[in-house]
Amino acid sequence: MSGQDQCERAIGGSLVRTQGVTAPSGFRATGISAGIKASGKPDLALVFNEGPDYAAAGVFTRNKVKAAPVLWTQQVMTTRALRAVVLNSGGANACTGPLGFQDTHATAEAVAKALSAWGTETGAIEVAVCSTGLIGDRLPMDRVLAGVQNVVRELAGGLTGGAEAAQAIMTTDTVPKQVALHHDDSWTVGAMAKGAGMMAPSLATMLCVITTDAVADADALDRALRHAAARTFDRLDIDGSCSTNDTVLLLASGASEIAPSQAELDAAVLAVCDDLCAQLQADAEGVTKRVAITVTGAASEADAVTAARVIARDSLVKTALFGSDPNWGRVLAAVGMAPVDLEPDRISVSFNGFPVCIDGAGAPGARDVDLSGADITVTVDLGVGTGVGTVRTTDLSHAYVEENSAYSS
Amino acid sequence: MSGQDQCERAIGGSLVRTQGVTAPSGFRATGISAGIKASGKPDLALVFNEGPDYAAAGVFTRNKVKAAPVLWTQQVMTTRALRAVVLNSGGANACTGPLGFQDTHATAEAVAKALSAWGTETGAIEVAVCSTGLIGDRLPMDRVLAGVQNVVRELAGGLTGGAEAAQAIMTTDTVPKQVALHHDDSWTVGAMAKGAGMMAPSLATMLCVITTDAVADADALDRALRHAAARTFDRLDIDGSCSTNDTVLLLASGASEIAPSQAELDAAVLAVCDDLCAQLQADAEGVTKRVAITVTGAASEADAVTAARVIARDSLVKTALFGSDPNWGRVLAAVGMAPVDLEPDRISVSFNGFPVCIDGAGAPGARDVDLSGADITVTVDLGVGTGVGTVRTTDLSHAYVEENSAYSS
Structure with missing residues (x-):
């Protein structure tokens, strides 16, 4: 089913690819070059939920070999709430042992501290971390931690740079992937994703952050996300290789003050995930068909x-x-x-x-x-x-x- | 384990790649161009067991989609004896429906009739058929049946052309694969195989005929073949794709009048299969490593x-x-x-x-x-x-x- 078909089936909404995670009210995001990539290209993104709600859901790689950020974020998600997601490209922080896990923890701590300094009291346990890139090397933590300061400063400046965030998580992707569904009832779902290889169906096969300003609790978000992932990311298979870092997160701010039915939420999240899958497929490594x-x-x-x-x-x-x-x-x-x-x-x-x-x-x-x-x-x-x-x-x-x-x- | 290591472990024998299925006493073979391949290259081979024994064993593809010759030969093998194996390249005769099965049956009948005319009373039920090539097309039966007459005439001429047979079963193979193990106790195992792609472990992943002049009953042959296949062909995986036509046959003539122990037979068949696997791996499609x-x-x-x-x-x-x-x-x-x-x-x-x-x-x-x-x-x-x-x-x-x-x- 194409994203377009899916869209038409979604109750009263329209999909646009010029917007992403900051399309819904209550979310800020940006992306910067922190020097993690040798190329100097953008490599650090932050998505921040201004509330008033912080409910969240997540699905993760089924690979037994899980990257440090996956292990960390799975712990964070036991609280079923998120204030922020920090994502880096330029290194997967997978197969890096206990020190790699400490690096992820330190990154979440740094984000929490910087957000708190900016006036938003945040704990590390409210910060998800996603990483993508080469497996097996430690991240350059001096650059990551300095980058965290810069990316929070940019965000504090009031910029809502969903497009920059989508750019900063790219690896072998040739184009950023984002989409937003504006529901006629005045609530919105936005999303960004990266992934071009090592993609096989195991819940999720890339990094993806989905945001919504709908009012929805963690149960509703979890149901909508699992429903959508099983029908979209789980059925995308580029090369049969399942990543160590796959993460899909869904955050709700409640800023629209509108509470859609579960069916409406399911349909909207499904439409957004389906469209992202079409974008991932079209930009897969070496694709000609x-x-x-x-x-x-x-x-x-x-x-x-x-x-x-x-x-x-x-x-x-x-x-x-x-x-x-x-x-x-x-x-x-x-x-x-x-x-x-x-x-x-x-x-x-x-x-x-x-x-x-x-x-x-x-x-x-x-x-x-x-x-x-x-x-x-x-x-x-x-x-x-x-x-x-x-x-x-x-x-x-x-x-x-x-x-x-x-x-x- | 390399063929060489394996060889040294085999009790008192040596491997040579200049001989194949006709190295053991009691076997004749040859290969001809029957015009099945558009290129005019050799495409029809016959292996004939002169006896005095005719015990045989076989293992076949685990693919649920089985080619007509596999279905036929599985029926033949219920008798646990074989007089001849006819093999063609230039067409797999797979996914060809009931008419394709009739083609295989007709081929076995033609071989039996020609061998009988030559003075060796043979029934179609004693003739295994193997095919390899493109899946989905019927074979040019006029050429196959005329070729059967020619290949039996060549064989009747007394030629023992194991090398020609190994040549005639090649598809995308660039070199023929054959090997013989001469046991110090004066019995021999010889073999030929083809296969370069669509190779994944599912019992056997190519065509292979193994001959021996040892005295061994069908039980002993079956045990030796399954023992060897599980440790060799089953552990060769070029592209994860299992063929519809995989067949490995082991024929014993008893012409040496020597009955090795089961352990000796197992070791010899294993050594031959292991060496063939090394040859198949080295000539796999596109191999550089x-x-x-x-x-x-x-x-x-x-x-x-x-x-x-x-x-x-x-x-x-x-x-x-x-x-x-x-x-x-x-x-x-x-x-x-x-x-x-x-x-x-x-x-x-x-x-x-x-x-x-x-x-x-x-x-x-x-x-x-x-x-x-x-x-x-x-x-x-x-x-x-x-x-x-x-x-x-x-x-x-x-x-x-x-x-x-x-x-x-």
């Missing part, structure tokens, strides 16, 4: 998603799509390994709506389907039930190999 | 192999190795997703024997390890038990993408 793998006729929705994911991860399917080659046999070979109910002789496959395989055997003209466009839909009907699910992926291109072999990232 | 991933300290051998396989399939690990980049963080991120017992803070990693990560954090000099050679060993110690396992893989290179996107294969 945006591919949607839909499995229908599965025994269950879970089976459909599982089968779609197995196809989406298959290197031979992905290289064929890079070559615009309608090599449907590779789709059959891939789905045959999926741990789901299937009957080989009942499987049918379409590329871009054109049937290429019917009941497990080739259809006339199957080798001539035109896959030269940038968008490719692959539909696989298992013919055993009514379960349906879609996974978004990309092709496997020379550019992906180049980007991921030429330097440490 | 031969990579062995060893996991130690796992809770069990099964956990070790599972974890090694997850690392071996990770696109970001494989592209880093292509770039000779000691990016050990990607190894940690990959193993963190393996469904095995592990403690992130107890994981240690070495590249080519050099420690790059100790107890989950970077080791001094880790970024400077030289991975520029063609052979790379990655050792991951989970620190939770005594299980050990190795998976062979390759890097993910531009050549792999090129080979698999440029044309249907």
